[in-house]
Amino acid sequence: MKILIVEDEPKTGDYLRQGLTEAGFTVDLARDGTDGLHLAQHQSYDLFILDVMLPGIDGWTLLADIRKSGVQTPTMFLTARDQVSDKVKGLELGADDYLVKPFSFAELLARVRTLLRRGRGGIESAMLNIADLELDLLRRRVTRSGKRIDLTAKEFGLLELLMRRQGEVLPRSLIASQVWDMNFDSDTNVIEVAMRRLRVKIDDGQGVKLIHTVRGMGYVLEVTEVE
Numbered sequence: 746m747k748i749l750i751v752e753d754e755p756k757t758g759d760y761l762r763q764g765l766t767e768a769g770f771t772v773d774l775a776r777d778g779t780d781g782l783h784l785a786q787h788q789s790y791d792l793f794i795l796d797v798m799l800p801g802i803d804g805w806t807l808l809a810d811i812r813k814s815g816v817q818t819p820t821m822f823l824t825a826r827d828q829v830s831d832k833v834k835g836l837e838l839g840a841d842d843y844l845v846k847p848f849s850f851a852e853l854l855a856r857v858r859t860l861l862r863r864g865r866g867g868i869e870s871a872m873l874n875i876a877d878l879e880l881d882l883l884r885r886r887v888t889r890s891g892k893r894i895d896l897t898a899k900e901f902g903l904l905e906l907l908m909r910r911q912g913e914v915l916p917r918s919l920i921a922s923q924v925w926d927m928n929f930d931s932d933t934n935v936i937e938v939a940m941r942r943l944r945v946k947i948d949d950g951q952g953v954k955l956i957h958t959v960r961g962m963g964y965v966l967e968v969t970e971v972e
């Protein structure tokens with residue numbers, strides 16, 4: 746799941762980005778409202794976390810502009826000002842939650858999870874399935890035939906992408922940009938290595954194979970019976 750943070754305070758921004766990345770989210774961080782607006786309009790996110798006091802466009806204006814362009818992504822405001830009028834203003838603008846600084850990371854994470862669950866219309870829709878493989882986006886848990894499979898954050902991201910686009914051949918360049926947040930560099934075999942590890946965890950010893958290499962093209966997740 747992808748989160749956009751717009752926060753001009755370097756320490757807070759870095760801290761949030763690191764914490765949410767470690768919690769398994771893909772995070773983009775913008776340092777001002779102009780960059781934030783550009784990202785919000787051109788990329789797809791599951792959640793926005795917006796600081797109110799920003800240079801250039803402030804958080805209120807930013808959300809109003811985002812909503813005007815038709816993007817309805819759930820949004821949480823962060824602010825140092827503990828004032829009821831701010832809170833009302835934020836909620837009127839279509840914010841879904843409001844967190845007053847300073848806050849604990851645990852509290853932020855709990856609220857993020859609640860918003861994501863709500864945004865997806867209930868916990869059931871936070872599950873991705875194919876055959877007997879299940880991926881729970883909120884609990885960050887993967888099972889096959891009910892048996893828990895432990896994945897690293899990258900392996901989880903990789904599997905999530907494959908499951909969201911099952912049946913589609915995904916080129917390495919797309920995987921690199923979505924999961925590693927980097928441009929594809931043909932000198933690196935980081936994707937092959939991660940894919941091999943993931944495949945061992947998901948498919949080894951299974952009669953039905955799910956992860957497949959399409960030579961010269963990329964990878965696809967689909968059900969294939971072993972002959």
Ligand code: CA
Binds near residue numbers: 752796
């Ligand atoms: Ca600020």
